[in-house]
Amino acid sequence: MMRFACLAGLAVALIVSSCNRDDTITTDSPPRILLDDPSGVYTVKTGRELEIAPRYEYAGYASFCWTQEGRVIGTEPTLLYRAGSVGTAFVRIEVTASGGTACEELRIETVELEIPVVSLPEAGRECTIAAGSELRLSPAVARTSIPTRYVWSVDGREVSDECNYTFRSDETGTFRLRFTASNDDGETSVETSVKVCAPDELPFSWSFAATEYRMAAGRTIRLTPLDIARTQGVVFTWTQEGAVLQQGAEPALCFASSEQGIHRVVVTASGGEGESSFTVSQELTVEVCAPEGTYRRPCTAASSAVAARVYEYLPAPGQFVNENYSAGTMAEACAWAERQLAKPNAFVSLGAFGGRIVVGFDHSVGCTGGYDLAIGGNSFATSSEPGIVYVMQDENGDGLPNDTWYELKGSEYGKSSTWQEYAVTYYRPTAPGMGVAWRDNRGGSGTVDYLNFHTQDTYYPAWVDSESYTLRGTRLEARNYFDGQDWINPPYEWGYADNFSSVDRPDDDPNVEAAANVNRFRIADAVRFDGRPAQLRYVDFVMVQTGVQAESGNLGESSTEVCDFRDCNCQE
Known part of the structure; x- marks a missing residue:
C-alpha cells in the first residue's frame, strides 16, 4: 500500500494566505493528518462498522472529504465505515484548510466473523x-x-x-x-x-473386528464379538453346521482345527423377555490353511534386510497427517510412506492412538530367540511415543497381510493399566483448522487438538472417505506430564517402537537432535490372544500402532514416528 501526503495547491495557498504584518510576512501552516492507526491498515469484520478517527493539526475551518474509488463516502472529520463482503478496500481522506490541502490513503481489510464452529x-x-x-x-x-x-x-x-x-x-x-x-x-x-x-432394558448391540479369519492348521484363535452394549441376561450360542460348540454367558469362542478348508461358524446372542426379547446372529468364516512353514520364504543373498513394501498406512488424526504431501487413496498414501521410509532420517507419523502402518519383507524374517527386528523412531530422553508392534505370518500364501496378527509382548503387557481391544472412533471435523473429536469404547472422549503453527486444513486423513473411522488395538497408560517448563514423555522399559528404552536400543546415544534411532524386537515375544507364547518360527509382515492416547500442550498429540524396518539377521 502506498501512503502519501497530498500537497496539491500548497504553493498557491502559501501565496494567498501570506500577509504583511508590521513589514513581517506570515504564512498559515498546511494541515496535517495523524491517523489513529499509524500503519494505515484497518481490519473490520463483515457486517460490522469501523470508526476511523484521525487527529488533525492546522485544520481550523477545514473541509473533509472521504472517497473510495472516486466516490465520496463522507465529509466529516470521522468516518464510520460499514463493512460488506470479505476483501480489501482503499479509502482516501483529503483535508483542505487555509494553509493548503493534505491527504492520506489507508487500507481496510474486511474479514469473516469468527463465529465458533x-x-x-x-x-x-x-x-x-x-x-x-x-x-x-x-x-x-x-x-x-x-x-x-x-x-x-x-x-x-x-x-x-x-x-x-x-x-x-x-x-x-x-x-x-x-x-x-x-x-x-x-x-x-x-x-x-x-x-x-x-x-x-438396554438395547443389545455388538461389533466384529472381522468376519473372515485365517489360521495355520493346528493353531488356535479367538472369535469374539466386541463392544457389547449389554451382557446382563444374554446367552451366546456358537454353532458349526448346526452343532452347538459352546453356549452360555461367555461371548468368545476359542477355535482350533487341523482340518484344512473353510469352516463356517455362527454366533447367536439372545436375551430379554416379552417385548424386549431379542435374538441376533452373525456368521464368521475361518480358513484353516496349510501348516506353518509351508509358505516360508528363506532369506537369500538377494534378499534385502529392509522392509520392501508398505501395505497399509492408516494414521489416526495427528499434526503431521496431510502435511507437505497429498494422498487421496490408500494406494497413494502407501506410496508416499514407502518414499519416506526410503529416505535417510525421514519419518512417517502414525498420529494419535491406533494409527498404524503395515510393512512386508521380500523374505520371511526368522525367529532366532534374540533380536530379530529393528524399527527406527525419533525418541530421545524426554520424548518417547510408544508404538505397539505386531507380527504376522503369510499363513495362506497369498502374499498379503490378511492372516492372524500376534502382539509382541513389551514391558507393560498384562498390567491392569494396559487395555486390550481398546477402540477409538475419530470424527471428521466440520471446518478447517479444527481439532478432531474422538470417542472410545470405554466411555471416554476428547479431541486431537489442532496446533495453529501447522498449515494443513485438517489432521483427518484425506484418503479416508467416511465421516468417521475406528482404530483398535492395545493401549498403554500415558505417562506424559508438564514439569513447569516443558512437556515430558518418559520412556517405557522395553518392547515398543519410538521409545527411548535403555534395554532394547543398541547404544547409549542421547540423540539430542531427535535423529533416527532404533529399538530391537524378538519374534519370540509374540503372544496369542490369551498371553501364551505364539511360538512363531518366522514372520512376513510387521505392524506398528501408536499405543497411547495423550495430548502434550504445544507439542500436540503423542504420535509414534517410524523411519525404518529391518531384519537384524539378514546380511545385505
Whole structure:
C-alpha cells in the first residue's frame, strides 16, 4: 500500500494566505493528518462498522472529504465505515484548510466473523446409557482470536460452563442436552438427547473386528464379538453346521482345527423377555490353511534386510497427517510412506492412538530367540511415543497381510493399566483448522487438538472417505506430564517402537537432535490372544500402532514416528 501526503495547491495557498504584518510576512501552516492507526491498515469484520478517527493539526475551518474509488463516502472529520463482503478496500481522506490541502490513503481489510464452529459426534442423535452410568461429551470447537464461552444445559437448565461435560442420571427417561459456544461475533449450538434405561432394558448391540479369519492348521484363535452394549441376561450360542460348540454367558469362542478348508461358524446372542426379547446372529468364516512353514520364504543373498513394501498406512488424526504431501487413496498414501521410509532420517507419523502402518519383507524374517527386528523412531530422553508392534505370518500364501496378527509382548503387557481391544472412533471435523473429536469404547472422549503453527486444513486423513473411522488395538497408560517448563514423555522399559528404552536400543546415544534411532524386537515375544507364547518360527509382515492416547500442550498429540524396518539377521 502506498501512503502519501497530498500537497496539491500548497504553493498557491502559501501565496494567498501570506500577509504583511508590521513589514513581517506570515504564512498559515498546511494541515496535517495523524491517523489513529499509524500503519494505515484497518481490519473490520463483515457486517460490522469501523470508526476511523484521525487527529488533525492546522485544520481550523477545514473541509473533509472521504472517497473510495472516486466516490465520496463522507465529509466529516470521522468516518464510520460499514463493512460488506470479505476483501480489501482503499479509502482516501483529503483535508483542505487555509494553509493548503493534505491527504492520506489507508487500507481496510474486511474479514469473516469468527463465529465458533462446533463438532460434536453425538449431535442430532440419541445416545443410550444405563441408569447410574456416565456419558462424557467432548465437543471440538475451532479456535478463534477472541475468547469463547461455553454453556451446557440439560432440559433447558444450565449445568456447566466448561467445554467438556459428563452427563449422569440415576433416573430413567430421555434428557435433552444442548451445547452452546459463543463469542463477541456470534454463537453456535448443537443438541443431542440421552435415553437413560434400566440395565436390563438396554438395547443389545455388538461389533466384529472381522468376519473372515485365517489360521495355520493346528493353531488356535479367538472369535469374539466386541463392544457389547449389554451382557446382563444374554446367552451366546456358537454353532458349526448346526452343532452347538459352546453356549452360555461367555461371548468368545476359542477355535482350533487341523482340518484344512473353510469352516463356517455362527454366533447367536439372545436375551430379554416379552417385548424386549431379542435374538441376533452373525456368521464368521475361518480358513484353516496349510501348516506353518509351508509358505516360508528363506532369506537369500538377494534378499534385502529392509522392509520392501508398505501395505497399509492408516494414521489416526495427528499434526503431521496431510502435511507437505497429498494422498487421496490408500494406494497413494502407501506410496508416499514407502518414499519416506526410503529416505535417510525421514519419518512417517502414525498420529494419535491406533494409527498404524503395515510393512512386508521380500523374505520371511526368522525367529532366532534374540533380536530379530529393528524399527527406527525419533525418541530421545524426554520424548518417547510408544508404538505397539505386531507380527504376522503369510499363513495362506497369498502374499498379503490378511492372516492372524500376534502382539509382541513389551514391558507393560498384562498390567491392569494396559487395555486390550481398546477402540477409538475419530470424527471428521466440520471446518478447517479444527481439532478432531474422538470417542472410545470405554466411555471416554476428547479431541486431537489442532496446533495453529501447522498449515494443513485438517489432521483427518484425506484418503479416508467416511465421516468417521475406528482404530483398535492395545493401549498403554500415558505417562506424559508438564514439569513447569516443558512437556515430558518418559520412556517405557522395553518392547515398543519410538521409545527411548535403555534395554532394547543398541547404544547409549542421547540423540539430542531427535535423529533416527532404533529399538530391537524378538519374534519370540509374540503372544496369542490369551498371553501364551505364539511360538512363531518366522514372520512376513510387521505392524506398528501408536499405543497411547495423550495430548502434550504445544507439542500436540503423542504420535509414534517410524523411519525404518529391518531384519537384524539378514546380511545385505
